[in-house]
Amino acid sequence: MTLRLKLAGWTLGLSLSxxxxxxxxxxAASGAAAGMLSGLASANPAVGIGVGxxxxxxxxxxxxxxxxxxxSDQQAVIATLAGSLAVGQAKPWQVKHTLPIENGRGQVRVTxxxxxxxxxxxxxxxxxxxxxxxxxxxxxxxxxACRQQGGNGWKWASAEPxxxxxxxxx
Numbered sequence: 001m002t003l004r005l006k007l008a009g010w011t012l013g014l015s016l017s018x019x020x021x022x023x024x025x026x027x028a029a030s031g032a033a034a035g036m037l038s039g040l041a042s043a044n045p046a047v048g049i050g051v052g053x054x055x056x057x058x059x060x061x062x063x064x065x066x067x068x069x070x071x072s073d074q075q076a077v078i079a080t081l082a083g084s085l086a087v088g089q090a091k092p093w094q095v096k097h098t099l100p101i102e103n104g105r106g107q108v109r110v111t112x113x114x115x116x117x118x119x120x121x122x123x124x125x126x127x128x129x130x131x132x133x134x135x136x137x138x139x140x141x142x143x144x145a146c147r148q149q150g151g152n153g154w155k156w157a158s159a160e161p162x163x164x165x166x167x168x169x170x
Contacts, residue, residue: 073097074104075156079145082124083154085110093126105129106138121146121157 074095081093090109097103106127113122122145127138143158 078108078124078126078143079154079156081108082110082122082126082143082145083147085122085124087111087113087122103132111142119146119149119157122154 077095078093081091085091085108087110090107092105093108094105095103106129108124108126110122110124113120115121123142124144125140125142127140129136129138143156145154146157147154
């Protein structure tokens, strides 16, 4: 077996092990694998470095957009539910995606409704279950939603929560 094939096999194995460790490392693993393989194929380390950096950047952006879309789904469900509730009412919320990533569930309770010349808004507290288990502990957060002009439903109106669990939610 040639040195190139051994290195390619090692790179593939390393990449697969890193991919299994979570979404945050997907870009680094794919960049490393693409850089190593293109460097081996071209016999030019500069080409490998350039390809590796480009692949990592593209992969990171794709993963970030996908995760933002998943969080946006959760926000939309919670905001719509809060908009349908009266002050003091509570109901459960749940999101199930086709891929089992960023599914969520919890409770929403409206605490206050207020209006201005611009919009009708509601403040609410919502919980997020820490796992899929039925008896999982829930963490509670506060947010607000406002009714969109023209009857386009309720939209998340809070600034980005300063909570690690929600990350770059908005």
